[in-house]
Amino acid sequence: MKNYPISSIIVGTMRLGQWGQKMATKEMDSFIKECLEIDLVDFDHADIYGSYTTEAEFGKVLKQNSALRGQLRLTTKCGIKLISEHRSEHKVKSYDLSKAHIIASVETSLKNLNTDYLDTLLLHRPDYLMEPEEIAEAFTDLSKSGKVRFFGVSNFTKKQFESLNTLTPLCTNQIEVSLLQREAFSNGSLTQAMQLGFRPTAWSPLGGGALFAKEVPFALKPLKNTLNQLCSNYNCSIDQLLLAWLAKHPSGIVPVMGTSKIARLQKAKEAMDINITKEDWYVLWQAATGKEID
Structure with a gap:
């Protein structure tokens, strides 16, 4: 979707609240403003974050300073x-992409975030019982009412994306992709993004932090050594090189950064200007897989 506005880096909110930093309203206010100061305007939420509390904590900031809403873009996920x-009514972990649940989730998110509209709604996980026509109806109703501007999905397979996209235009697929999680390079997801003209977004773009542990797992030590060598060549840090590796792909992968540190977000933004060579891209692939590419 070529008219879909998106930053080079998306600010993930999952660890700002109860699942991470437990930011007070004043802290979150400062964090949001510091992000805006470095032109990071896209904030990625989900209704479940913080066990259904983080949206409301973020929304307190917008309630206290309504002028902020026009300066940022809000994405949230449901399902x-x-x-x-x-x-308390949930008896088992499950997925629900029924029309009723999608619309009810949006209404709750709007209330929690203290906003009249969402810039983007993503379906968080595919529901094994989902009916694409029913989802399309929900999207149409939410679009006509002005409550959601763009619609996308997260963690959908290529076929699942195709099935829904034929009924209603989707703006992105948020998938797990990193140097340590490479399935998207071979399962058609990234090729599909290029064919349809949308930019995929990546959760856990640094591979979940395994490469930054004090004691790196033995299997990852050759990769860590290679990263250190290349970082010296490119005058960057490992996290920046991992992001530059993703950015090299022609689909235009946009990382969702789950950090509460402005300095790390600034470094991530700077990483988008690092243009690693194609050969070095494959050097890292080989180091990550432990063998020559097939």
Whole structure:
């Protein structure tokens, strides 16, 4: 979707609240403003974050300073139903992409975030019982009412994306992709993004932090050594090189950064200007897989 506005880096909110930093309203206010100061305007939420509390904590900031809403873009996700003290009616973890659940989730997110509209709604996980026509109806109703501007999915397979995209235009597929999680390079997801003209977004773009542990797992030590060598060549840090590796792909992968540190977000943004060579891209692939590419 070529008219879909998106930053080079997306700010993930999952660890800002109860699942991470437990930011107070004042801290979150400062964090949001610091992101905006370095032109990071896209914030990625999900209804379940913080066990259904992080949206509302973020929304307190927007309630206190309504002028901020026009300076940022809000994405949230729905479809996962967690067992939580905040959702006592949930008896088992499940997925629900029924029209009723999608619309109810959006209404709750709008209230929690103190906003009249969402810039983007993503379906968080595919529901094994989902009916694409019903989802398309929900999207149409939410679009006509002005409550959601763009619609996408997360963790959908290529076929699942195709099935829904034929009924309603989708703006992105947020998938797990990194040097340590390479399935998207071979399963058609990234090729599909290029064919249809949308930019995929990547959760866990640094591979979940395994390469930054004090004691790197033995299997990852050759990769860590290679990264260190190349970082010297490119005058960058490992996290920047991992992001530059993703950015090299022609689909235009946009990383969702799950950090609360502005300095790390600034470094991530700077990493988008690192143009590693094609050969070095494959050097890292080989180091990650432990063998020559097939």
